[in-house]
Amino acid sequence: SWTTGNVIEEQVAAIRAQVGTKRAVCGLSGGVDSAVAAALVQKAIGSQLTCVYVDHGLMRKGETEQVEKDFVASTGVNLKVVDAQERFLTALAGVSDPETKRKIIGREFIRVFEQAQAEIVAESAGTGEDVAFLVQGTLYPDIVESGGGTGTANIKSHHNVGGLPEDLEFELVEPLRQLFKDEVRMVGQELGLPEEIVQRQPFPGPGLGIRIVGEVTKERLDLLREADAIAREELTAAGLDREIWQCPVVLLADVRSVGVQGDGRTYGHPIVLRPVSSEDAMTADWSRLPYEVLAKISTRITNEVADVNRVVLDVTSKPPGTIEWE
Numbered sequence: 001s002w003t004t005g006n007v008i009e010e011q012v013a014a015i016r017a018q019v020g021t022k023r024a025v026c027g028l029s030g031g032v033d034s035a036v037a038a039a040l041v042q043k044a045i046g047s048q049l050t051c052v053y054v055d056h057g058l059m060r061k062g063e064t065e066q067v068e069k070d071f072v073a074s075t076g077v078n079l080k081v082v083d084a085q086e087r088f089l090t091a092l093a094g095v096s097d098p099e100t101k102r103k104i105i106g107r108e109f110i111r112v113f114e115q116a117q118a119e120i121v122a123e124s125a126g127t128g129e130d131v132a133f134l135v136q137g138t139l140y141p142d143i144v145e146s147g148g149g150t151g152t153a154n155i156k157s158h159h160n161v162g163g164l165p166e167d168l169e170f171e172l173v174e175p176l177r178q179l180f181k182d183e184v185r186m187v188g189q190e191l192g193l194p195e196e197i198v199q200r201q202p203f204p205g206p207g208l209g210i211r212i213v214g215e216v217t218k219e220r221l222d223l224l225r226e227a228d229a230i231a232r233e234e235l236t237a238a239g240l241d242r243e244i245w246q247c248p249v250v251l252l253a254d255v256r257s258v259g260v261q262g263d264g265r266t267y268g269h270p271i272v273l274r275p276v277s278s279e280d281a282m283t284a285d286w287s288r289l290p291y292e293v294l295a296k297i298s299t300r301i302t303n304e305v306a307d308v309n310r311v312v313l314d315v316t317s318k319p320p321g322t323i324e325w326e
């Protein structure tokens, strides 16, 4: 019978058999899948695993710290953090087009990750423990979807940590290949991962970079991070995390509108709330959030986030709107 205990036991044995005395590398994104895959491999081979976390500066408030501190504390994993914030900001400077942003972020991510990987390989050279494996958090639905090969139009170029090119030098370790998302969460919980990671809602690989409509700058990221943190805090306080699929918070950086705050006229930016309900993100409906919760979020954002004088609600289903704005 299926129990998380059995799955863990089986996978630990399989990983040990596959990796032997060699070493493995795993990219962490902050998401559930890569975290659970890494924790399973860590349980199997311990210090033979090194995780890499690329800090692209596009994460939400507290998320990098969650990986750096809570994940490491709960797993004891070797973690190499690469601070690439400047690099991503430089690469994104002057770019407003959504697909161009996505491509730049995906490209830079792969470059930084591969460089970190090469450093880990170099460090282990001569120790007799070659780095021969790359761990990926591929789930069963990922395999079915890509294997199905149906001609779904490429609406947005998705960027995933799991979407790295299969480097010929490395063999893949994919301990979640037979699992669905809810099973992955159960395994993660059983492995003792922090609740914030195990129950995390979907968040796109390109992060806040595709939630700023307009050019991505440090100032805009900081502003959006504040607004997003307020929305998340209030949704959690209202007990709505399990009810909604996710709630992108979007900054319309190229739009300004007139407002009145304190005793003066303002000319600030709007923030869009995009709460959605969904089963699989292929289709979605806008969530009918309680007015009091929306009111609280709106009041707090306009009071606490400088340069934002308006909060608007996206009431579009998918289709026709996608969940993310870019």
Ligand code: XMP
Residues within 6 Å of the ligand: 156, 157, 158, 159, 160, 202, 203, 204, 205, 206, 246, 281, 282, 318, 321, 322, 323, 324, 325, 326
């Ligand atoms: P859309 O905007 O296409 O989003 O309706 C569907 C779901 O996918 C997430 N998303 C991404 N996830 N890399 C990811 O890992 C990406 O590049 C990416 N773009 C969108 C989005 O948050 C939603 O859950």
